[in-house]
Amino acid sequence: xxxxxxxxxxxxxxxxxxxxxxxxxxxxxxxxxxxxxxxxxxxxxxxxxxxxxxxxxxxxxxxxxxxxxxxxxxxxxxxxxxxxxxxxxxxxxxxxxxxxxxxxxxxxxxxxxxxxxxxxxxxxxxxxxxxxxx
Numbered sequence: 001x002x003x004x005x006x007x008x009x010x011x012x013x014x015x016x017x018x019x020x021x022x023x024x025x026x027x028x029x030x031x032x033x034x035x036x037x038x039x040x041x042x043x044x045x046x047x048x049x050x051x052x053x054x055x056x057x058x059x060x061x062x063x064x065x066x067x068x069x070x071x072x073x074x075x076x077x078x079x080x081x082x083x084x085x086x087x088x089x090x091x092x093x094x095x096x097x098x099x100x101x102x103x104x105x106x107x108x109x110x111x112x113x114x115x116x117x118x119x120x121x122x123x124x125x126x127x128x129x130x131x132x133x134x
Contacts, residue, residue: 002080002133004037010072020067027060030092030105033078037090041129053120055109058087062105066096073097083130086111086119 008029016022035045048055068074079091092105111120 002037002041002130003077004033004040005075005077006033006036007073007075008032010068010070010074012070015070018067019069021069021072023062023064026062026094026103026105029074029076029094030060030078030090030107033076033092034090034107034109037078037080038126041126041132043123043126043129048123048126049114051123052114053123054112054114055088056112057107058110059106059108062103064103066100066102068094068096068102074102080130080133083127083134084111084122086121088122 010021014021014025038045045055073096075095075097077093077095079093080088081091082089087108087110090107090109092103092107094102094105096102111122112118113120
């Protein structure tokens with residue numbers, strides 16, 4: 001299993017009228033976690049796109065357990081529990097600085113040809129880099 005953690009601090013512009021991080025912001029947080037996780041194993045998402053591969057989100061689900069607040073440092077742990085085929089599943093857990101679990105989430109992305117929009121197998125270098133963790 002592959003895991004990667006990022007830390008980020010919530011910003012004022014991300015807070016709703018209730019004083020909580022607006023729920024829609026987590027999609028962006030998880031995207032940052034995905035991009036940085038890929039970068040950590042030597043795979044740059046921009047390079048994939050430059051070479052004609054895109055990875056649209058097929059599915060996104062999140063379960064909120066506790067609210068994140070303004071100026072809190074969050075830790076987002078990303079997990080890849082299985083090697084990708086045409087699809088890749090990313091699981092996330094988000095904690096505040098006290099170690100309290102705030103949410104769990106999952107995204108499913110599809111490796112897709114940028115021109116034809118047909119599903120593709122993941123790049124060999126990506127599966128090879130991930131394979132070291134399984």
